[in-house]
Amino acid sequence: MPTVSAPGLGSGLDIGAIVDSLVGVEAIPLNRLKADEFNLQADLSAYGKLKSALSSFQSALSDLSSLDKFKVFTSTSSNESSFTGTADSDAAGGSYSINVTAVAAVNKLQSGAFTASTDVLDTGTLTIASGSDSFDVVIDGTNNTLAGIRSAINEASDNTGVTATIITADAGSYLVLTSDESGTANAISVTVAGDGDGNDADNAGLSQLVYVSGGTENLTELQAAADSVVAIDGFTITSSSNTVTSAVEGLSLKIEAIGSGTLNLRRDDTAIEASVQEFVDAYNELNNTIDAQRDGQLEAEGTLLTIENLIQNTFNTAANISGGAFSYLSEIGIRTNEEGDLTLDTSDLQTALNADFNGVAQVFANSTEGYVARLDSLVTSILQTDGVLDAREDGINTELETLADQKLVLERRLESIEARLLAQFTALDTLLSSLNNTSAFLSTQLANLPTIGSKK
Known part of the structure; x- marks a missing residue:
């Protein structure tokens, strides 16, 4: 009779493959859960991209978020070597006659020549003033060289606006004091108290640095403090600075040199158009993201x-x-095309600006009815905690938690099924192995029996 062949196993069957196949059938519900989990994770990622696109759109709204954003002016100087101007949202268009007759300057004082920056002067207290503000510098044996005095002045914690430097020239080293701010109100004066040589006003010791305009002038004035003087449409304005901001509302006039000319301020429609185009582009980016998600994951x-x-x-x-x-x-040139994107007709926008500039600004930036205000409020409500996006993401996360629990139950069940099937097929394999052995024994015994009619 035929013999059961069992190489390696009593049954001759690939028990591992059989068990894997049976477990695979049982794992179909688990695989469905994994597919659901993958899709939910993809939904979360897609909503993350949507949130990012909404945030970017909201940021782009800021350039048109208030009426002041539309008050953009450009200035043109007919004599830029003498003066230039910049305008803010408080300015108004117009043309101004400018005549600069004086330029503001800082005050500079220099000492006499010293052999080197290590030369010792004397001890005492320097009182240095820039205008009505002053500070004291104590000079003792640790800082009474020219270099030490320079450092003591610059490092004084209550320095009110004077910088000390040392210039070394062919004739020697000089201490130079410079006011940090220009204008006659910031002129420098220096007095000494307790000069080590006993005389606080002579041209020796520490009092070599004394300077009081119209009094003791042991320092030399390199540059006098000066105010700027400019006439705007015939009105004279004197300023300690070369930047005049208080003469014309919204206009900052920068003085460069003596001279005259015209400064023209006009509305910068190019800048306004650029801001409107950025608004259009930002919406289109958001719209493209929405379209991609609607046709895809969401x-x-x-x-x-x-x-x-x-x-x-x-x-x-x-x-x-x-x-x-x-x-x-x-009505101001922004329309929707067939794809749902916005387009800007710059010619229509310019026409609207010329016809009613304030009307255009109000359509965008009115604090309650303007499109920017309403869109900004809408996006804020969508993105806020407990908003529509937050609620949907919470729902997805809840679903993922439920799926995780269901997966855990199914995985444990599959482990149990696999263990049971392995035990059953192992027992079957053992039984078949025993039957094969019995079959082989019987076959041998039967083969050794005498046949009918044979002779002994």
Whole structure:
């Protein structure tokens, strides 16, 4: 009779493969859970991209978020070597006649020549003033060289605005004092008390550094303190600085040199157009992100559709502004194309700016009805804690936690099933091995029996 062949195993079967196949059938529900988990993780990632796109869009709204953002002016000087100007949102367009007759300057005083910066003067107390503010510098045996005095002045904690330097020239080393601020109100004076040589006013010892304009002048004035003087449309303005900010509201005039000319201020429509274009581009980036998610990972997500509808409703709702010439963005050149993106017609925008500049600004930046204010408020509500996105992400995370618990139960069940199947097939293999041995023994015995009719 035939013999059961069992190389390595009593049954001749690949028990491992059989058990893996049976466990694989049992694992189908687990694999479905893993697929659901993967999709939910992908949903979280997609909502993360949407949140980032909404945040970027909200940031882009800031350039048009207030009426002041539309008050952008550019200035043109007919004599830039003499003066230039910059304007802020408080300025108004116009042309100004400018005549600069004096330029502000800092005060500079120099000492006499010393052999070197290590030369010793004497001890005492220096009182240094810049205008009405003053500070004291104590000079003793540790800092009474020219270099030591320079450092003591510069390092004084209550220094009110005087910088000391040493200039070494062919004739020797000089201590130079310079006021930090320009203008006659910041002129420098130096007095000495307790000079080591007993005389606080002579041109020896520490009192070599005394300087009181119109009095003891042991220092030499290298540069006199001076105010700037400029006439704007015939009105004279004197300033301690070369930057005049208080003469014309919203205008900062920078004085460079004596001279005259004209300064023109005009509305910078190019800058306004650039801000509007940035608004259009930012929305289109957001819209493209929404389109990609709607056609992709978030195709069946109601939350995405809700957000999209909220944004579209905001764009489609008129800006109800009393006295305004415009109510819709389409009236100032911003329209929606077939793909849902915004486009900007710069010619229409310019026409609207010329017709009613304030009306254009109000459509964007009115604090309650402007498109920017309403869009900003909408995005804030979407992104805030417990907002629509936050709620959906919480829901997804709850689903993931439930799936994790279900996976754990199924994995433990599969482990139990695999162990049971291995035990059963191992027992079967042992039984078949025993049967094979019995079969072999019987075959041998039967082969040794005498056949009928054989002779002994």
